[in-house]
Amino acid sequence: MVESSSRALHEQLQRIYVLLDDGDRRALRGAGVSPTQYTLLRHLAASPSDALTISRLAEVLLCTRGNATRLVRRLVEHGLVCTRGDESDLRVVLVSLTEEGRRRLGIAERALDKANHRRFSGLSEQECSALHDLTQTVADVLGKDLENHP
Missing domain, CATH: 1.10.10.10 (Winged helix-like DNA-binding domain superfamily/Winged helix DNA-binding domain)
Structure with a gap:
Protein backbone atom coordinates (compact mmCIF):
# COMPACT_ATOMS: atom_id res chain seq x y z
CA MET A 1 0.00 0.00 0.00
CA VAL A 2 1.42 3.39 -0.93
CA GLU A 3 1.80 6.05 1.73
CA SER A 4 -0.96 8.29 0.32
CA SER A 5 -3.42 5.37 0.31
CA SER A 6 -2.64 4.48 3.92
CA ARG A 7 -2.99 8.14 4.92
CA ALA A 8 -6.36 8.41 3.16
CA LEU A 9 -7.54 5.17 4.80
CA HIS A 10 -6.45 6.42 8.22
CA GLU A 11 -8.24 9.73 7.69
CA GLN A 12 -11.45 7.95 6.66
CA LEU A 13 -11.31 5.59 9.65
CA GLN A 14 -10.58 8.55 11.94
CA ARG A 15 -13.61 10.37 10.53
CA ILE A 16 -15.78 7.30 11.15
CA TYR A 17 -14.42 7.02 14.70
CA VAL A 18 -15.29 10.66 15.46
CA LEU A 19 -18.80 10.28 14.03
CA LEU A 20 -19.42 7.04 15.94
CA ASP A 21 -17.99 8.44 19.17
CA ASP A 22 -20.14 11.55 18.99
CA GLY A 23 -23.23 9.51 18.13
CA ASP A 24 -22.48 7.09 20.98
CA ARG A 25 -22.01 9.98 23.39
CA ARG A 26 -25.40 11.39 22.38
CA ALA A 27 -27.12 8.00 22.63
CA LEU A 28 -25.60 7.26 26.05
CA ARG A 29 -26.45 10.66 27.52
CA GLY A 30 -29.79 9.37 28.82
CA ALA A 31 -28.04 6.52 30.64
CA ALA A 108 -27.24 2.18 27.77
CA GLU A 109 -27.39 -1.02 25.71
CA ARG A 110 -30.97 -0.36 24.65
CA ALA A 111 -30.13 3.25 23.74
CA LEU A 112 -27.13 2.18 21.64
CA ASP A 113 -29.11 -0.60 19.96
CA LYS A 114 -31.74 1.95 18.95
CA ALA A 115 -29.12 4.45 17.74
CA ASN A 116 -27.22 1.79 15.79
CA HIS A 117 -30.39 0.57 14.11
CA ARG A 118 -31.14 4.15 13.05
CA ARG A 119 -27.56 4.95 11.99
CA PHE A 120 -27.05 1.82 9.91
CA SER A 121 -30.57 1.50 8.48
CA GLY A 122 -29.32 3.01 5.21
CA LEU A 123 -27.13 -0.05 4.60
CA SER A 124 -28.42 -3.29 3.10
CA GLU A 125 -27.90 -6.64 4.85
CA GLN A 126 -25.19 -7.48 2.30
CA GLU A 127 -23.44 -4.15 2.88
CA CYS A 128 -23.60 -4.64 6.66
CA SER A 129 -22.17 -8.14 6.33
CA ALA A 130 -19.38 -7.05 3.98
CA LEU A 131 -18.55 -4.06 6.17
CA HIS A 132 -18.50 -6.27 9.27
CA ASP A 133 -16.07 -8.70 7.62
CA LEU A 134 -13.83 -5.92 6.34
CA THR A 135 -13.73 -4.06 9.66
CA GLN A 136 -12.93 -7.35 11.44
CA THR A 137 -9.93 -7.72 9.15
CA VAL A 138 -8.87 -4.12 9.89
CA ALA A 139 -9.27 -4.72 13.65
CA ASP A 140 -7.16 -7.89 13.43
CA VAL A 141 -4.41 -6.09 11.47
CA LEU A 142 -4.38 -3.17 13.92
CA GLY A 143 -4.33 -5.54 16.91
CA LYS A 144 -1.35 -7.44 15.49
CA ASP A 145 0.45 -4.17 14.84
CA LEU A 146 0.00 -3.16 18.50
CA GLU A 147 1.30 -6.55 19.63
CA ASN A 148 4.35 -6.28 17.37
CA HIS A 149 5.08 -2.63 18.16
CA PRO A 150 4.30 -2.05 21.87
Whole structure:
Protein backbone atom coordinates (compact mmCIF):
# COMPACT_ATOMS: atom_id res chain seq x y z
CA MET A 1 0.00 0.00 0.00
CA VAL A 2 1.42 3.39 -0.93
CA GLU A 3 1.80 6.05 1.73
CA SER A 4 -0.96 8.29 0.32
CA SER A 5 -3.42 5.37 0.31
CA SER A 6 -2.64 4.48 3.92
CA ARG A 7 -2.99 8.14 4.92
CA ALA A 8 -6.36 8.41 3.16
CA LEU A 9 -7.54 5.17 4.80
CA HIS A 10 -6.45 6.42 8.22
CA GLU A 11 -8.24 9.73 7.69
CA GLN A 12 -11.45 7.95 6.66
CA LEU A 13 -11.31 5.59 9.65
CA GLN A 14 -10.58 8.55 11.94
CA ARG A 15 -13.61 10.37 10.53
CA ILE A 16 -15.78 7.30 11.15
CA TYR A 17 -14.42 7.02 14.70
CA VAL A 18 -15.29 10.66 15.46
CA LEU A 19 -18.80 10.28 14.03
CA LEU A 20 -19.42 7.04 15.94
CA ASP A 21 -17.99 8.44 19.17
CA ASP A 22 -20.14 11.55 18.99
CA GLY A 23 -23.23 9.51 18.13
CA ASP A 24 -22.48 7.09 20.98
CA ARG A 25 -22.01 9.98 23.39
CA ARG A 26 -25.40 11.39 22.38
CA ALA A 27 -27.12 8.00 22.63
CA LEU A 28 -25.60 7.26 26.05
CA ARG A 29 -26.45 10.66 27.52
CA GLY A 30 -29.79 9.37 28.82
CA ALA A 31 -28.04 6.52 30.64
CA GLY A 32 -25.65 8.99 32.25
CA VAL A 33 -22.48 7.25 31.05
CA SER A 34 -19.75 8.10 28.56
CA PRO A 35 -18.69 5.71 25.78
CA THR A 36 -15.59 4.74 27.79
CA GLN A 37 -17.63 4.14 30.94
CA TYR A 38 -20.08 2.07 28.91
CA THR A 39 -17.23 -0.06 27.56
CA LEU A 40 -15.89 -0.62 31.08
CA LEU A 41 -19.35 -1.63 32.35
CA ARG A 42 -19.77 -4.01 29.40
CA HIS A 43 -16.45 -5.72 30.15
CA LEU A 44 -17.40 -6.14 33.80
CA ALA A 45 -20.79 -7.62 32.85
CA ALA A 46 -19.11 -10.08 30.46
CA SER A 47 -16.50 -11.24 32.98
CA PRO A 48 -17.02 -14.88 33.99
CA SER A 49 -15.82 -14.11 37.51
CA ASP A 50 -18.13 -11.06 37.77
CA ALA A 51 -15.06 -8.94 38.57
CA LEU A 52 -11.95 -7.62 36.84
CA THR A 53 -8.74 -6.15 38.18
CA ILE A 54 -7.73 -2.57 37.51
CA SER A 55 -4.82 -3.93 35.45
CA ARG A 56 -7.13 -6.01 33.27
CA LEU A 57 -9.48 -3.05 32.77
CA ALA A 58 -6.51 -0.94 31.70
CA GLU A 59 -5.57 -3.63 29.16
CA VAL A 60 -9.03 -3.89 27.60
CA LEU A 61 -9.51 -0.10 27.56
CA LEU A 62 -6.00 0.46 26.13
CA CYS A 63 -5.11 2.96 28.84
CA THR A 64 -2.78 3.25 31.82
CA ARG A 65 -3.62 1.77 35.22
CA GLY A 66 -3.80 5.34 36.51
CA ASN A 67 -6.47 6.25 33.97
CA ALA A 68 -8.39 3.04 34.71
CA THR A 69 -8.20 3.82 38.44
CA ARG A 70 -9.61 7.32 37.89
CA LEU A 71 -12.38 5.94 35.70
CA VAL A 72 -13.29 3.31 38.31
CA ARG A 73 -13.18 5.89 41.10
CA ARG A 74 -15.70 8.03 39.23
CA LEU A 75 -17.99 5.05 38.64
CA VAL A 76 -17.76 4.16 42.35
CA GLU A 77 -18.81 7.74 43.19
CA HIS A 78 -21.86 7.29 40.94
CA GLY A 79 -22.70 3.92 42.50
CA LEU A 80 -22.21 1.93 39.29
CA VAL A 81 -19.29 -0.24 40.42
CA CYS A 82 -17.75 -1.33 43.70
CA THR A 83 -14.20 -2.36 44.57
CA ARG A 84 -12.73 -4.88 46.97
CA GLY A 85 -9.37 -6.44 47.69
CA ASP A 86 -8.51 -9.84 46.26
CA GLU A 87 -8.54 -12.42 49.06
CA SER A 88 -5.39 -14.11 47.74
CA ASP A 89 -3.45 -10.87 47.07
CA LEU A 90 -4.56 -7.77 48.95
CA ARG A 91 -2.52 -5.54 46.60
CA VAL A 92 -4.95 -6.40 43.81
CA VAL A 93 -8.17 -4.40 43.51
CA LEU A 94 -11.19 -6.16 42.00
CA VAL A 95 -13.95 -4.13 40.36
CA SER A 96 -17.56 -5.38 40.10
CA LEU A 97 -20.85 -4.00 38.83
CA THR A 98 -23.43 -2.89 41.36
CA GLU A 99 -27.15 -3.46 40.79
CA GLU A 100 -27.40 0.19 39.73
CA GLY A 101 -24.50 -0.40 37.33
CA ARG A 102 -26.33 -3.35 35.78
CA ARG A 103 -29.52 -1.31 35.48
CA ARG A 104 -27.74 1.62 33.81
CA LEU A 105 -25.84 -0.74 31.52
CA GLY A 106 -29.19 -2.13 30.36
CA ILE A 107 -30.46 1.39 29.65
CA ALA A 108 -27.24 2.18 27.77
CA GLU A 109 -27.39 -1.02 25.71
CA ARG A 110 -30.97 -0.36 24.65
CA ALA A 111 -30.13 3.25 23.74
CA LEU A 112 -27.13 2.18 21.64
CA ASP A 113 -29.11 -0.60 19.96
CA LYS A 114 -31.74 1.95 18.95
CA ALA A 115 -29.12 4.45 17.74
CA ASN A 116 -27.22 1.79 15.79
CA HIS A 117 -30.39 0.57 14.11
CA ARG A 118 -31.14 4.15 13.05
CA ARG A 119 -27.56 4.95 11.99
CA PHE A 120 -27.05 1.82 9.91
CA SER A 121 -30.57 1.50 8.48
CA GLY A 122 -29.32 3.01 5.21
CA LEU A 123 -27.13 -0.05 4.60
CA SER A 124 -28.42 -3.29 3.10
CA GLU A 125 -27.90 -6.64 4.85
CA GLN A 126 -25.19 -7.48 2.30
CA GLU A 127 -23.44 -4.15 2.88
CA CYS A 128 -23.60 -4.64 6.66
CA SER A 129 -22.17 -8.14 6.33
CA ALA A 130 -19.38 -7.05 3.98
CA LEU A 131 -18.55 -4.06 6.17
CA HIS A 132 -18.50 -6.27 9.27
CA ASP A 133 -16.07 -8.70 7.62
CA LEU A 134 -13.83 -5.92 6.34
CA THR A 135 -13.73 -4.06 9.66
CA GLN A 136 -12.93 -7.35 11.44
CA THR A 137 -9.93 -7.72 9.15
CA VAL A 138 -8.87 -4.12 9.89
CA ALA A 139 -9.27 -4.72 13.65
CA ASP A 140 -7.16 -7.89 13.43
CA VAL A 141 -4.41 -6.09 11.47
CA LEU A 142 -4.38 -3.17 13.92
CA GLY A 143 -4.33 -5.54 16.91
CA LYS A 144 -1.35 -7.44 15.49
CA ASP A 145 0.45 -4.17 14.84
CA LEU A 146 0.00 -3.16 18.50
CA GLU A 147 1.30 -6.55 19.63
CA ASN A 148 4.35 -6.28 17.37
CA HIS A 149 5.08 -2.63 18.16
CA PRO A 150 4.30 -2.05 21.87
